[in-house]
Amino acid sequence: MNPVKVGICGLGTVGGGTLNVLKRNAEEITRRAGRGIEVAQIAIRSPKPQYDTTGISLTSDVFELVNNPEIDIVIELIGGYTLARDLVLKAIDNGKHVVTANKALIAVHGNEIFAKAREKGVIVAFEAAVAGGIPVVKAIREGLAANRINWLAGIINGTGNFILSEMREKGRTFDGVLAEAQALGYAEADPTFDVEGIDAAHKLTILASIAFGIPLQFDKAYTEGITKLTTADVNYAEALGYRIKHLGVARRTDAGIELRVHPTLIPADRLIANVNGVMNAVMVNGDAAGSTLFYGAGAGMEPTASSVIADLVDVVRALTADPTNRVPHLAFQPDSLSDHPILPIEACESAYYLRIQAKDHPGVLAQVASILSARGINIESIMQKEVEEQDGLVPMILVTHRVVEAQINEAISALEVLDDVVGSVVRIRVEQLN
């Protein structure tokens, strides 16, 4: 059988990795796919690629590639929302299948893209868009297809996890670690997407769709970054038996779906609490399978290429299959997506870690406890530290039972106006992840 011809748009890190792995493992991949995969054309910005492109047609025009009648599958690796959207829609229009690693594109324009793909009978595959080399999209979409999924929680941004791991292991500050990560090239020059949770929210949006059978709704995800985390809170969490991780959490409740990215205390003995450095992990809890965890490299040249190529092999198999009986893009048949609403963060429920800076007066604890109990908020554990020498304040650390966020907000407002409470109350969500 003739090899399938693919075109790669973008020869950056992931494009280069894809080219390298397709070449190095050509025999292994053909033995699996039953058919060779040939890179017929590459669209690149610069005319001097740093990878070996011998025998491959090069163009600086991505539209030349997506209009190339020789090409069966277009691999979109240019990133961003605008040109990427145009070229993916054009590729679909031309009847080509698409493989993409672009989480932002899928999270923001996925509904439009998949509708168009269905109309044209082509596949848009995106395993590489979430958690790099971990085949977690396939695991949720196919491997856990028997389950009503209750919740999922993931460490899905490697830069953020690297920063938190360094803060905990070495007592370093957020700013210090970020500066080093930028110098080493782990973190982007503009780290906003990573440290503010936007990148994680893109991925979480995708995971929630395939887990719950809902349309992609990135604009409704709650996103809170890690920029305000202090080494003090990392250490207090540790003393209470927790680790702080930047999690994407999606949970199904009767009222709606929680879709939220934020720093989270997790019991230190949970496997996911021990995922360190740039590694990623996603926990998925289904009603039949129970809790599962998928761990691996969340980014990087070849891990991401691994997922791009796994998608390519899937598409090669689907080339001769009945287009009406494929794995649906978002795991559920498009005519049976659910309109279960995404909950606003105020309606989400979790336990909370609170750090209150209080004056060293008798009776403060009683006042705090009374404000919480008046709002039906139970205290799970409490830790009071020594008076801080500098300012004479006593840090009081509480972990509450589970409560709706609106209630904890009210309580925090009431705490912050107490005479003996100084400054803002620090609030970090707590999840057990059993």
Next chain:
Amino acid sequence: MNPVKVGICGLGTVGGGTLNVLKRNAEEITRRAGRGIEVAQIAIRSPKPQYDTTGISLTSDVFELVNNPEIDIVIELIGGYTLARDLVLKAIDNGKHVVTANKALIAVHGNEIFAKAREKGVIVAFEAAVAGGIPVVKAIREGLAANRINWLAGIINGTGNFILSEMREKGRTFDGVLAEAQALGYAEADPTFDVEGIDAAHKLTILASIAFGIPLQFDKAYTEGITKLTTADVNYAEALGYRIKHLGVARRTDAGIELRVHPTLIPADRLIANVNGVMNAVMVNGDAAGSTLFYGAGAGMEPTASSVIADLVDVVRALTADPTNRVPHLAFQPDSLSDHPILPIEACESAYYLRIQAKDHPGVLAQVASILSARGINIESIMQKEVEEQDGLVPMILVTHRVVEAQINEAISALEVLDDVVGSVVRIRVEQLN
């Protein structure tokens, strides 16, 4: 579209779980599969099933079921090698697809079964045969299809892991925990398959085939159980920074493929070293993806049913696909399986933990060190304990660098004939699993 009709052979734990989950999640599963799945017939030994079988035809004759022209897919859940083999071959002969949770059947008769299935153009799916609810067969076969897989290592027997976890956490003996596990129903009345590693070797055989593209060769797997492990070794391992786990390890080397099940020391900070109780986990190292880990419940009613039903959904999709372009049973095209040999255990390489009971004489360490160094075996770390009060012996614990097993065997023979060494040298393999 009419629902797909399936027949279940065997209504034990997994059969009951499959029936329950298919019923409870019927809507969710149909929304994914695009087509309902209806249990048309169940073959059971006893006429009074403990599950709700209202409206389902029952038979005590599995062959009536596999000959039933109404049934598209046969689910084999009776276990064992003999009747299961006959009925699966008959189902295939009748042109029916098969889903099975039977690891022994696939490991021992898989090559014959898959050959027959290819001849008849049907699928035999077996996700549930390995690691219960963890979709690890799919992950390796499809999710990591881009990779040349270097090695995999798994905790793939829940009973064994439960026993080792209890020994470590509570200082209990092997026999004590096993007796309790049997009383609680975690362990079989005849625990041989679990504690001697046979069950794990069945699963490892399957994982190695789909990872490396080799035929199933259960008879060549090296199998060592956990029955001889002592609490003392568990504790010494801990003191050296390791945990002892019962692992299935498959590794590709230039000379051949290592395929071995045995107790293994793993550095305590590895994620897989922290998989406790009855949980399972499989690490897979690919040349592109790096190390990934897949974790979850390795057995149990509904976790196993989760994988059975995931396979059902896959088969439903494949019903209208080109039978010549499916995911191959063993991940690689059947005409391109490799004849890379399975290595005998003597040719396998690992590091070793050695515990030597020595008399408290000066110069013993020098003798031991000289025997090892004469055979090119380097010592990574050494720990000498106090003299044991009872017998006046000094336990000397060593961890070696990596060495071929034949060499360590020679060294152990030489150590055991030393005048100052008493009894057998305890030897446990050590893997870093980076």
